[in-house]
Amino acid sequence: MTGRDVETAGALALVAAFIDATEALVCIVDADSRILFANPALQRFTARSADRLLGERFWEVYVVPEHVEPAQDAVAQAMATGQAHPQEGDWLTGDGVRRRVAMRNTVLEDGAGRPFAIACVGIDVTADREREAGLHQQAQTDLLTGIANRAALFDALHRHLDVVVGPDVGVLFCDLDRFKQINDEYGHQVGDRVLVEVARRLSALASSGDLVARLGGDEFVLLRPGGDESSLAVLARRVATTVLAPFGGLPDQPVGISVGVAVGRPGEAPDEVIARADLAMYGAKSHHRRRTPRD
Known part of the structure; x- marks a missing residue:
């Protein structure tokens, strides 16, 4: 193994350690919306092991019913254009609790430049949005x-x-x-x-x-x-x-x-x-x- 191979292996190990440790919800889905990868945070969020997540369509796992069609359209558009856009929506935990999640999506391409999957990094922003709503309500309420x-x-x-x-x-x-x-x-x-x-x-x-x-x-x-x-x-x-x-x-x-x-x-x-x-x-x-x- 060359020095470059060692460096590459070390970098990959660091990336894997980060993905395993982060509280961000990380997943990769293919063109058919099936989950190819789900990190431990997403597994905990959905109360499903990796084996139970892989191969499932993501919108059948954690997307709230009213957001399913927009989610499907977003995947189709991203795969067709090679561009994915930031989004925010409601996800369902394994216990059926709604959480607000901000998503950063990236289209993955093969060696020929053809889109083959979408990587999503989701951040639970429920507490932030509730705090913002509270501040907005306070700003619009007469204190007396x-x-x-x-x-x-x-x-x-x-x-x-x-x-x-x-x-x-x-x-x-x-x-x-x-x-x-x-x-x-x-x-x-x-x-x-x-x-x-x-x-x-x-x-x-x-x-x-x-x-x-x-x-x-x-x-x-x-x-x-x-x-x-x-x-x-x-x-x-x-x-x-x-x-x-x-x-x-x-x-x-x-x-x-x-x-x-x-x-x-x-x-x-x-x-x-x-x-x-x-x-x-x-x-x-x-x-x-x-x-x-x-x-």
Whole structure:
């Protein structure tokens, strides 16, 4: 054995040791999607020995049902073009648990340059994606009330309005009456409890698909996809009645609310719809003040 042979053997041993030791899920599949190689990590993931994996079609082993057809298409395209692309999808463990896996795929070619197999290195990114989802949820949640915040509200409006054709979206812009007076007389802790309770009451009125958000301060918005002016007017009256109900700790200080209604249509800017609802709210508040001088 020459020195080069020794070096080659040593390099191959290192590669084998790495593949055996890594937590990455490594497999090689042929043009027919049958598994040619599965490293120990993949064996543990699937709860199958190498003997039970070799020769099986990979999409019958660990691919979730709804991803089978895309996985088959990806293999066919890679073998036809000689190019494989990074992917991410759900895999099933041997216990039937879904895990999110990021894949880096490489087409293997023979000496004549013809594709004959695809090597896949998968990394379980489930914890990463759950952490990212949690951070996203936190970034879109009002810390005091636990409902959606301003960022989540405008994200939802963009989803509903940034389309050519689609349903309208109803907007109820709600602003508490006499809230500064409550803060001044009872303190900010009581004021915070009022905001939390208002958020709870608005959420109780929301239907499936609605979004209740705190825009800031004592301003709240309720989005109702598909809402029209007539049904929104009915909802606005229910909001006013519900919020006016007595609050614990405030026996002599009813909490009122002024509600402005607007309907956003596909193609409109979210700022314009909110501004229209805000203007309608100020009209309602002025009406309240004319009827109740002490406001």
